[in-house]
Amino acid sequence: MAPPSAENCSSGIKASNISNLGSNFFFTELADQLQEDVSKPVTDVADKWKLLPHFLQLRGLMRQHIDSFDFFVNREIKDIVNAASNRELRSEADPKFWLRYTDVHVGEPSVxxxxxxxxxxxxxxxxxxxxxxxxxxxxDVRYTRGRQIVVKRGVMIGRIPIMLRSCKCILAGRSEAELAEKKECPYDPGGYFIVKGVERVILMQEQLSKNRVIIEEDNKGNVSASITSSTHDRKGRSNIFVKNGTKVYLKNNLLGDDVPIVVVLKAMGMQSDQEIVCMVGDSPEMLDAFAPSLEEPYHLGICTQAQALRYIGAKIRNTTQNRGPGPSGMGFAFYRRASSPEEEAREVLASVILNHVPVINFDFRTKCIFVCHVIRRVLLTHRDRSQLDDKDYYGNKRLELAGQLLSLLFEDLFKRLNVQLKKQADQGLSKPNRTQSFDVIKCIRTDTITNGFIQAIATGNWKLQRFRMDRQGVTQVLTRLSYISCLGMMTRINSQFEKTRKVSGPRSLQPSQWGMICPADTPEGEACGLVKNLALLAHVTTDEESEPIRKLCFDLGIEDVTLLSGAEINASSNYLVFLNGLIVGCHSRPLRFVRLLRLLRRKGLVAEFVSVCLHEVQRAIYIATDGGRVCRPLLVCEKGVPRLTNMMMRQLSSGLLTLAELIRCGVVEYVDVNEENNCLIALAQTQLTVKHTHMEIDPLTVLGVVAGLIPYPHHNQSPRNTYQCAMGKQAMGTVALNQYERLDSLLYAMVYPQKPLVTTRTLDLVNFNELPGGQNAIVAVMSYSGYDIEDAVVLNKASLDRGFGRCLILRKHQTSLRKYANGAADNLRGPPEDTAAACSGMGGEPSAAQSNSAGAYSIRRDPRLRRFEALDKDGICQVGERLENGSVMINKESPISVADLNMGSGADPTPFKPTPLSYKGPAPSHVDQVLITSNEGGDLLVKGSADATAYGGTVTGRGVAARRNGA
Amino acid sequence: MAATRIEAYRVEADQLYESYRSLTLAEVKTVVEHLREKLRIHIVKMDVEEMVFDLIGADASFANALRRILLAEVPSMAIEIVHVFANSSILHDEVLAHRLGLIPILADPAHFEGMLPGPAAEANEHNTLVFELDAAFVLAKGETGRQKDSSNGINTCDASTLKAPTRNVYAKDLVWRPMGEQETRLAERVPQVAHPDILIAKLKPGQRIKVEGWCRKGVGKDHAKYSPVGTASYRLLPSIDFVEPVLGEEADRLVELCPMGVFDIEDLGKGGARGAGRKAVVARPRDCSMCRECVREGPGVDRVRLKRVADHFIFSIESVGTLAPDRVLKDAVRVLREKCTSLLEAIEAEGRGDGGGGKG
Known part of the structure; x- marks a missing residue:
């Protein structure tokens, strides 16, 4: 419940409606209500779930990946190229030379x-x-060539892997028939990359949110506020903590020692103790708690700003990183080299410590207020530990998606490219007499960016020294065991915690994860609880412009914090307003402010993913527009009635209305974890009361895609659901509609997959019925001595004969015909003709390999040549031929020496050694298809796939994954 | 003599009483005598596909032996070897061959010899039937394949989905190719598929299947495709009687309780035992599924006795269509007799001291 003062505020707005905005909305609301009288709200609770298909249509199944990639490609890449430090390139050799990037584009996928x-x-x-x-x-660039200024458009700087189904992908928005024409499975979710022919997913990475204050207990039991600041310029971490239960200190990596916080404040220009006390809080208890810290600088003999700066300047660590001259393009020079310790300290305070709080022209006012606020919270928490923040609370987490990770990578690569260009320019321009004026565009090496991207995505190693980032396993190969395994992988969230740590906190299920993260789908063992999966309707936000919101806040009656005194800021009637972790101002009528902001959002005037959250204990309003927050859609309720009407449902189903319009007019809204705290959400319509603000769309949406396939999960013991989530992915069935053409390295395809008889709603939503896994079996549960082993089934032979559990196993075998530096190249050779050739090294003789019919006949006779039987005249196996262990599939030969350079004279051909590709496997199989193609390097590529049929019994023997039926 | 036998299994609320006890040699003899005397077969229902008969006076072991022979040891013809000349359909050769094998072939196995085991066995007109399948979906110029034309198995396609048209390949596309004398020998019953409308594959324009299937004689224990029956099963005849009559409204309730409609009401006229004038009678004991609803609760708990007649089997045979069900039964009985004869021979040979000369 809100404190009484806030209650008064809310009644105030009801009575008055003075503001322009307010009265406007009053009338539209009235109109809405009238309309609602005509078409009654959805009374039939069973109807709500019909919204789900519309959600999946609007957002797509794996929209979060695609959204973040689209955001990167359309917006963020431009921001990076236009950033002040990247935009311009100059040379030390010629002051007149410059190169300026004016725009950047991502083109169409090509090879x-x-x-x-x-x-x-x-x-x-x-x-x-x-x-x-x-x-x-x-x-697009402008640059100088000699004395000219040249404008060039469309200069390629590299290639970026394109996420499938993103806006740059050719599959975006295509119909089923068009996709089929491109041999693409229409049910494929997209959201992954194809690098060197391998499908790779960039997993979502979970981490603590940046630029927010989190108050925790450090390992010594001290209350400590940790702030991870992250801007495009620099990423750093600062702690403001109570040392030994008395004094408050600031800790930062750059400072060799903990610095008393009041010294920091003094260094930032808050010299008056009176002012500091006012800012931190002047209640007697507060004063008592803060007094020791306040005395600290006098023990150190610090009274003025200059003294404080000198003190801090002396503490700055002499690391090579900030001392070294470092090339300007490398990004290490995050602040200007300063001449004196004082100036250096000032620079550090302005741009390193808490660098997310902007300091313009060394105006430290905002940063001082911010620091004082943090001190206040630390001291309050020190007295009352119940105010500690919960690190595992999901509102404090952000998910890093493919777009963000790629943007970091691109920033690094782009800077590296600029450094290279600068070096080239320095060299080119410093030559004394040039015949041609230096053209910098010709020096652009596209490999830097192209290979950088390919390397990172192909290996999953994100090693960016510039951002002190070294992560392994960021990408994973998309598992194509079944359609569900592929979907399950796209919703996976990886946690940054070490797997070895035996802490239960980050692993356990948090109440705040309700509806955001699937409670059942997590692996067992070491990664338990650290690898999670998104719930069905959960969405991850992308960055939103915060400046318009900031302006709007002031329009809604916020007082600028820089203009207020400490007493006013900390007044009990005022609520602080934070925008993305920064203090914007104060508001005396917080409920009204929050209501109006939400109203604006429901009217579609504020972006739909902006979250507003009122924190009554901290007396603060948190507005968030940053990316990576998890949110989910809810039905908006007013006066105990949902705004969704049966009329809307009918219009939706007949296509007159879209879900986007429903969101725009505030019938459905996205709510993030923090805002959920201000909501009272009914599970079902029957539970609705006047106090409820929202209603769930359907309870099934708390589960993820994989757990959604379990019938009657609420009747199961909870670990059973978790086990099924792991097993459901292994179910054999259909991988994709194009499965037989895909040439996966190993494909288990069921011959007769069946739609499940017992279905769930999720099942229909994710198209599982179109790409089923497994078969329906009639099972008798009985004791049967001798076979009463746990987890086993006895199968009826006749049903196996009739096709139950029958599967095809297709295995890919491939080789490439390489060309070598000396001009020699791999070769294909037909099967050896006669016995003599076979004896002298299996086709090693470079005799005319024209096999005639008589020769072919002799192959069948000679047992030593049996292994060449599957080969065609061109040395590649024929489709339909039987392969046994050791059979040659591709009769390749390679030149013995690849170093000799005396090739090309044509005198004597290089000798070849046989390097055939043979079939290995205990059971014989047949050649299913052969593909001859070329890869990017122009090397000829021969792929073949061989298949073997297996009966259910032998293959599923590894474990029968039964979708148990709870009924 | 018959008193040594169990006449009925009594079924109580939830358990099954009594079971066989092992018989002494003397008793076995009486049982065999009994069997010879009492064994009767009474056909209840009989058509081309299904046959239901009562096997009365037999032992459960006998009925089960018959059932198992019906399923697994009565020979029939099925495609065993498939030569693929062309297959550009979506189905893999293995799958296509498997599907062809499962198609019931209408041919009398008595006209054929079994294939000798071993690689030396060669196919000839006495042990092999050849069926050809050549189906292609060729679109003439200008044809889209979207028009309705059911005569050649082309599916019409919904223009909105823009999916490619398909042509269905059915079992009737399998054409028998007589080998040697087969044409005259099998003239009266031309080999063909039992069900012409079994879907084998679907073809896209331009795809073709050309295969040759070689049928052989085999038995169900080798592969289920040789089994001449879909199911062959039996159950015991239920016997329901009343310990004391169920009358009046209770009778109505009993009739309602039974989901299978076993009971009926008999009107006793006025002045019945309790003045109700209505009595429940067992009208259709065969319909009883032994669900025990009538003895679980309500009026029947102590008054209805649910039993099964121990030597009365309701036997049902469902043919897959290759052989008539009565023919399958006759074949099965013959197989059973052959088994018995060979067993007897073996025993006698043993008695003569030949040692394991006979077949087991």
Whole structure:
């Protein structure tokens, strides 16, 4: 419940409606109500779930990945190129030289066939040809060439892998028929990359939110506020903590020692103790708690700003990182080299410590207020430990998606490219007499960015020294065991915690994860609880422009914090307003402010993912527009009635209304974890009271995609659901509609997969019925001595004969015919003709390998040549031929020496050694298909796939994954 | 003599009483005598596909032996070897062959010899039937394949989905190719597929299947495709009687309780025992599924006795269509007799001292 003062505020707005905005909304609301009288609200509770397909249609199944990639490609990449430190390139050799980037574009996916030709490419071709599905990044530049200023558009600087189904992908918005034409499965969710023919997913990374104050107990039991600041310029971490239960200190990596906080304040220009006390809080208890810290600087003999700065300047650590001259382009020079310790301290305070609080022209006012606020909270928490923040609370977490990770990578690579260009320019311009004026564009090496992206995504190693980032396993190969395993992978969230740590906090299920994260789907063992999965309707936000919101806040009656005194800021009638962790101002009528802001959002005047949260204990309003927050849609309720009406449902189903419109007019809204704290959410319509603000769309949405497949999960013991989540992914069935054409390295495809008889709603939503896994079995549960083993089934032989559990196993075997530096190349050779050839090294003789019919006949006779039987005349196995262990599939031969350079004279051909690709496997199989293609390097690629049929019994023997039926 | 036998299993609320006890040799003899005397078969229902008969006076072991032979040891013809000349359909050769094998072939197995085991066995006109399948979906110029034309198995397609048209390949596309003398020998019953409308595959325009299937004689224990029956099963005849009559409204309740409608009401006229004039009688004991609803609660708890007649089997045979059900039964009985004969021979040979000369 809100404190009484706040209650008064809310009644105030009801009575008056003075403001322009307020009265406007009053009338529209009235109109809405009238309309609602005509078409009654949804009374039939069973109807609500019908919204789900519309949500999935609007957002798509794996929209979060695609949204974040789209955001990067359309917006963030431009911000990076236009950032002050990246935009311009100058040379030390010639002061007149400059290069300026004016714009950047990401083109259409294509593949370079050779140095001159590039052609458009479909993702499917990339999979088959082991290529990277990527698009060129082009920039528009202005630069000087000699004395001219040249403007060039569309200069390619590299290639970026394109996420499937993103806005840059050719599959975006295509119909089923068009997708089929491109050999793409229409049910494929997209959201992954194809790098060198391998499908790779960038997993969502969970981490503590940046730029927010989190008050925790450190390992010595001290109350400590830890603030991770992150801006495009610098990422750092500061702690403000109570040392030994008395004095408050600031800790930062750059400072060799903990610095008394009041010294910091003094250094930032708050010299008057009176002012500090006012800012921190002047109640007697507060004063008592703060007094020791306040005395600290006098013991150190610090009274003035200059003294404080000198003190801090002396504490700055002499690391090579901030002392070294470092090339300006490398990004290490985060602040200007200062001449004196005082100036250096000032620089550090302005741009290193708590660098997310902007300091313009060394006006430290905002930062002082921020620091004082933190001190206040630390001291309050020190007295009352119940105010400690919960690190595991999901509102304090952010998910880092593919877009954000790629943007970091691109920033690093782009800076590296600029450094290279600068070096080239320095060299080129410093030559004394040039025949041609230096053209910097010709020096652009596209490999830097292209290979950088490919390396990172292909290995999953994000090693960016510039941002002190070294992460392994960021990407994973998309598992294509079944359609569900593929979907399950796209919703996976990886945690940054170490797996070895035996802490239960981060692993346990948090109440705040309700509806955001699937409670059942997590692996067992070491990664238990650290790897999570998104719930069905959960959405991850992307960054939103915060400046308009800031302006709006002032329009809604916020008082600028820099203009207020400490007493006013800490007044009991005032609520502090934070925007993305920064103090914006104060508001005396917080309930009204929050109501109006939400109203504006429901009217579609504020972006839908902006969250507003009123924190009554901290007496603060938190507004968040940053990316990576998890949120979920809820039905808005007013006066105990949902705004959704049956009329709307009918219009939705007939296509007259879209869900986007419903969101825009505030019938449905996205609510993030923090804002959920201000909501009272009814599970069902029957529970609705006047106090409720929201209603769930359907309880099934708390589960994720994989757990949604379990029938009657609420009747199961909870670990059973978790086990089923792990097993459901292993179910054999259909991988994709194009499964037989995909040439996966190993494909288990069931011959007769069946739609499940017992279905769930999720099942229909995720198209599981179109790409089913498993079969329905009639099972008798009985004791049967001798076979009463746990977790086993006895199968009826006749049902196996009739096709139960029958599967095809297709295995890919491939080789490439390489060209070597000396001009020699791998070769294909037909099967050896006669016995003599076979004896002298299995086709090693470079005799004319024209096998005639008589020769072919002799192959069948000679047992030593049996292994060549599957080969065609061109040395590649024929489709339909039987392969046994040791059979040659591709009869390749390679030149013995690849170093000799005396090739090309044509005198004597290099001798070859046989390097055949043979079939290995205990059971014989048959050649299913053969593909001859070329990869990006132009090497010829031969892929073949062989299949073997297996009966259910032998294959599922590893474990029968039964979707148990709770009924 | 018959007193040594169990006449009925009594079924109480939730348990099954009594069971066989092992018989002494003397008793076995009486049982065999009994069997010879009492064994009767009474056909209840009989058509081309299904046959239901009562096997009365037999032992459960006998009925089960018959059932198992019906399922697994009565020979029939099925495609065993498939030669694929062309297959550009979505189905893999293995899958196609498997599907072809499962198609019931209408051919009398008595006209054929079994294939000798071992690699030396060669196919000839006496042990092999050949069926050909050549189906292609060829679109003439200008044809879209979207028009309705059910005669050639082309599916119409919903234009909105823009999916490619398909042509269905059915079992009737399998054409028998007579080998050697087969044409005259099998003239009276031309081999063909039992059900013409079994879907084998679907073809896209331009796809083709050309295969040759070689049928052989085999038995169900080798592969289920040789089994001439879909199911062959039996159950015991339920016997329901009243310990004391159920009358009046209670009778109505009993009739309602039974989901299978076993009971009926008999009107006793006025002046029945309790003046109700209505009595429950067992009208259709065969319909009883032994669900025990009538003895679980309500009027029947102590008054209805649910039992099964121990030597009365309701036997049902469902043919897959290759052989008539009565023919399957006759074949099964013959197989059973052959088994018995060979067993007898073996025993006698043992008695003569030949040692394991006979077949087991």
């Amino acid at each position: 370079d066939d050779d140095a001159y030709v590039s052609s458009r490419v479909t993702p499917f071709q990339c999979r088959l040809r082991d290529c990277t599905y990527s698009a060129p990044i082009t920039v």
